[in-house]
Amino acid sequence: MHFPFTPNHVQLIAACYPPNAALLISGSEYRPNSQELSRLTYYASNRPGKINKLSGELERRVRTDCRKAQAGNLRARASLLISLAIFKALAMECRRDISLLSSSLLASVNATLSALRSDLEVAARAASVFTAWTTYTDGRLIGVDRYVTEEYMSCLQIFTHMGKIDSETTDHEVKHRTRLLGLTVVLGVVTSEALYHSASQFGPQISTIVPALIIPMLDVEVSILEHEAAAIKGQPLSPYLDGFRDKPALERRARSIHLHVDGDKGPSSSEVANTAIHALSILLGHSVAMQASVIMRAIFDCLDDIGGWEKVERCEWIATKAAEWTQYQYRYTIPSRLAEYLVEGQDAPHSIPRHRTLAAMLTTVFTSPTHLINLTMSDIMSSLIGVILRRIAIQADDPLIPLLVECIGSLGTHIYYTDQIQDLASELITRLVLVEANGLGTDKATNDRCRARALRCLLASLLGLIHAADKHDSGREDTTDDTRSRKAGTGSILSTPSTDIHIKPSRRTKVAPEIWQETLTLLCDADYSIRADYAEAVVSYLKYEVPKHGDHVDSDGVKRARPLAEGPARQANTLSSVLYGDSTTSFLHALHAHLYVLATSSVLGISEESPSSTPQRSENGDGANGGNREAPPESQDNSRRSTTVPPRSRKTSVMLQAIQSTSRSLSPSTSSEKSASLSDYANILAVLTAVQECTPVRGLLTGVPMLVALDKACSAETNTDSTYSQRVRVIKELLIRVWLSIGSIWRCTELIENAQKALESTNAVLRPPDFEECRPGAIRPPQQPISLSILDEKDTPDIHLNSEAMLNALASSVNIQEATGLDEQELLKRFKALWTPELILKDSMEMQTSYDSLRHDTISSLVKKAPTLMQIENMSLQSLTRSTRGGVGVTDLREALEGRSSLSNPNLSNRAPSLSTLEHTSTFAQGEPPLVRLTPVRSRPQQRSKLNSPSDVRDVLNKLGIGKQSGGNNLKPSFPFQKNESRPKHMLCNSTLLIGFLLSAVSLDFGRRGHLFHTVFLRY
Incomplete structure (x- = not known):
């Protein structure tokens, strides 16, 4: 009934409702009168000034009906559903003036959800209204109008709460329907300008939205997630949605949200996960770097709140897909945020599942096929190394450490410039040198253990980095032989050397020998577990990384230089580098010098007392091996080592002084625990064999003089001590086996016969270690050495080794003469040249310095x-x-x-002078204030x-x-x-x-x- 003084807008709205008696029988759809609704929308669209009055009247009706429906009034509930339908129609027809409708519309939706949240039919009608508004709004009121912003955030919180509902009292069908309803609204929000327009409100909205997207993904298996993610690419729409906003706002279609038909099978968890995956992929696909960072932080907070870090596989999947869904130029944000969040927890007393899951997520992102650009690999690796060292200092056996080592190794799967792996390896080696010289700065009781753990972790990281790069390199042929060649083990010396595997040119630069040479002192470390791990590392480096220019295998199986078919200039350059030295030769010289020290020294380790009777002073004032016997105990504390002298200079000085006492003869060992063990000699055998097999020409010219010197050291003097005789016996067997290896490589029959004859006169005790069991990049338990004391005196017979006959056999070998281009007399001259570890180490250092100067x-x-x-x-x-x-x-x-x-x-001719700060002292100099502004000055004119x-x-x-x-x-x-x-x-x-x-x-x-x-x- 129309009253005579009723306003026109009120009459238009009232005409859209059925009579009160017909409200309950208006059907399951509860639609307004279509003809009257058309008149109302026509009136509103042609008179924008009346929209405020229309929306205000509708809001009043909605609030009244909500209050009555909450009390159980069914007619009020029906009227409420019709009012919400009118709101949606107005929003769709008045899309140009949607801002005039926003305040009342959001208030009505909020009031409805607050009063009847459990009524899914009413909530679905409110969701349709809210989604229509998010479809057409430009978002300008969010963050500007406080009332609209509060109402919008309140509605968003209610819908996201529905999306993540997990009540045990609710059956699965109702739970899935509720979740699907909430996620459908979230799917509309992530494609709305309301989310992206205000930078200040983006973070609060993301913090509200993300939990509703993450929780449904954690409730299903990874296989289901993979299936649904693949289905999204072919069918991007949910079966419960119609239309998708891929057009301008005025041309979009609002989604029609409805509930599942009663009696049919309800939505499954996979369908709910499909909607969540769809929303998250759209959210990340629309985000820039800053927004992706906010999203990742919200994901971390959500996993913290719900304890989702325990579900490692699902977290790894989410991290991988986050990197894949993010725009190509912003993908670097995902691993960067993972690394930052991992660094934040490095000082925790104990590692928690969050730390371990973050490391696994980071590794998964790096090993995935997703391309990552603009990623600062060096910064990430520095952060991970810092976390490793910090965790070791807190708890040496922290379970997080192996995961971090694997994570560093996975950095090698992304190569974006040729020198990247070499740069990363150089940074790793620099940190390794620092830890070797200074330890971790902890107290004396735990520093040795932490130092050994840190060095072994860094070595494993270095190997993992290099092997991951080789595995990722598409230039390398993936064959069964290549898989076999990747194993870092040494085969039997008696076996025929196999031909080199054909490898296409690698796209990356190999780690230079002068860089790896900095780590050779680990061969003589005081801790056997470090020596054993480094022996494996250096064997792997020799096999797959060291430059082998001029060392090839011909069809007859003999390793020799390539024929002149490659060109006379190239052949001459190759022979010159082989005979007169290059970076590989310098590295091999230093390697043989350190192996000699390991085999003959009575005291190992640069942090131990000097083996000489008179303590000698190094460059930094320490003893020859890092300490003075007469110094007070606190001066020997590793945490108090001087850091004013560069670690490399300190190591070099200490190593040279340690060599002086072992350069002539085999030193009697005062303690079997401080000198080489039987396991060390087995490792030396593995390294020397790898040198001869991988670099046969250079290994021959650099290694044979060392073998002769080692033989002379064992025969220089006699000692009745049982330990001394055991060492001599093992060293001689070592020499015999290396000679046998050389003879097998060069097909030198006379040498093989002499070596086998000498080997038959003794009981074999050396067994090359099996390095094939450890996966590259993995940390195995610390190995325990086998002492020489297990050998009985009857097992140490006098072994007669005729080195002169060995040298003559080598020099007369035709294969060696062809490979080196030297005659027999010249070969004998080189083999019998004076060799001392001190001289060789100094020469290799000078050669390395000359290479640096030649390079620049x-x-x-x-x-x-x-x-x-x-x-x-x-x-x-x-x-x-x-x-x-x-x-x-x-x-x-x-x-x-x-x-x-x-x-x-x-x-x-007229260049502007440059600005320089070279005339100013550093702001970090002692005694200077920390914040001193540098005044730019003109640089001195160049002397031209x-x-x-x-x-x-x-x-x-x-x-x-x-x-x-x-x-x-x-x-x-x-x-x-x-x-x-x-x-x-x-x-x-x-x-x-x-x-x-x-x-x-x-x-x-x-x-x-x-x-x-x-x-x-x-x-x-």
Whole structure:
């Protein structure tokens, strides 16, 4: 009945409702009158100013009906359902003015859910209204209008609570329906501008939404999650949703949310998980880096609240899919946040499931096929190493540590530039050197144990990193032979060496020997478990990582250098590197020196007392092996070691002093626990065998002199001590087995016969260790050594080893002569050369330093290459080796040419001075305030020669020894410059070669500077 003074908008709304008597029989759909509803929506869409009045009247009706329906009034419940349907119709038709409807609509939905949350039919109708609003809103009111924001967050919290409901009293069908209803609303929110428009409100919304998405995933098996995730790609819509908002707001269709038909089979847990997976994938797919970080933090908080860290497999799956669903350029956020959250808990007294699950999630992300870009591998690895060392310092046997080691190894599966693995390995080795020299800074009672644990973990991480990179490298052929070759074990010495496996060129740079050489002191560490693990590591490095230029296998099974088919220049370069040394040769020299010390020294370990009777001082004032016998106990504490001297310098000094006492003869051992054990000699055998098998040419030239020196050390003096005789007996068997290995590799029959004859005269006690049992990157329990004391005196007969016959057999081998290009006399000269560990170690250090300079100095590279092409004596090369600080060199020539070109290029001649802070002291210097603002100052002008004309360039060339020479010039040419008709042709050729080298050194482009350069030279 219409009253005469009733406002028009109230009459339009009232006409949409059936009569009161027909409310209960209006059907299960509870729809408003369609004709009157059309009139109402037409009125609202054409008169936006009336929307506030219409929405206000509807809100009043909703609140009244909610209060009555909560008391059990069925008519009020029916009226409420119709009011919500009218709200949805207004939201869809007035989408352009949805902001005018937002306040009343959200308030009505909130009131309905607060009063009748358990009524799924009413909640579904409210969800349809709310989803219609999220479909068309632009989100501008969220965070701006406080009332709208509060009502929106209240509705969102109620729906997300429905999505994660887990009541034991509710049956599964009702629970799944409730969850599906809440997740359907969340699915509408994650594609709405209401979530993304306000940066300040994004975090609170995500904290509310994420638990509703994570909990349903944790309740199903991983196989179901995989199946539903795959189904989303082919069928992105849920069967309970119609339409998807992939269009602009005004062209979108609001989802129609309804409940399952009674009597049919209700939704299953997999269908609920499907909706949750769908929502989370959309959420991450729409997020940038900052938003992805917020989402990951919300996931971590949710797992903390519900105790979800115990479900490791599901957490790993979520982390992997999070990285996959995130946009390509923002995927790095996922592992970065995992690592950060792991670092936050590194100081906990005990590791908890959260820490272990985070490490497993991080490993899974790295080992997944998902590509990750912009990821700072070095920072992540530094963080993980820090966590490992911190956990070891707190609890050495923490179960989290093996997971972290595996996580570091998994970093090798993502290679984005060629030197990445080498850089990561270099950083790992640097930390390893620091821990070896300084320990972990704990008290003396626990430092040794923590130090050993830390070193073994870092070694396992290093091996895992390299092996993971090789496994990931697509250039390596995946064959059964390759799988076999990855095992870090040594086969029988008597077996025929197998042919090298064909490997395509790797896309990464191998770890350089000069980098690995820093770790060789671990061979002589005081702890046997470290020595054993490092022996395995160095064998693996020799087999799969060390450069093997020139060491190949021919079809007959003999390892020799490649024939001249590769080209004479390349063959000459290979032979030169093999005979005169390269980085691999330097590494092998240092390796043999350390093995010699391990085999002969009476006291092992750089932190032990000096083996010499008179304590010697190292560079940092410590004893020869890290301590002075007369020093007070606190001076020997590892936690008090001086950190002012670099660990590498300290290790080198200590190692050189330790070598001095073992360079001539076998030292009598005062304690079997401090010297090499029977297990150590087995490890030495494995390493020496790997050297000969993997680098046969270099291993032969570097290893045979060491074997001769070791044999002389055992025969230098006699000692009646039983321990001494046992060591001599084991070392001689070691030598025999290495000789036998060399003979088998080079097919030297005479050598094999002599070695087998010597081996038959003794009882074999050495057995190469089986390194195949340990998976790379895994930490095995610390090994216990087998002492020499288990040998009886009758098991130590006098072994006669004729080294002279061994050397003669080697030198007369045709295969060796072909591989090295040396005759028998030259080979004998090299094999019998003076060899001491001190001399060899110093030489290898000098070679390593020279490699560093050659790698960064173009002039040194020129000096290295010039004698190869200029066979005659040319003293003018001395001018290239002199320092250019006090004279003139190639740098001045480059500056002269650049200065000339800058005259015609104002961009080169007028350069703005750079800003520098080099004249300021460090802000971290002692005594300085921590926050001192650096005032930029102009850098000093560069000392450049003022050579801007061709005559100045000619003068520089004359000073370099090229051109006409003046009488007072200190740099004399190698030959006098004469007239063209009288100049020897070979000198002209050599001058041309030198000019070519200079052109290469100054990196000239044949433009303006090249023309000037040739003009000057043509005058001569």
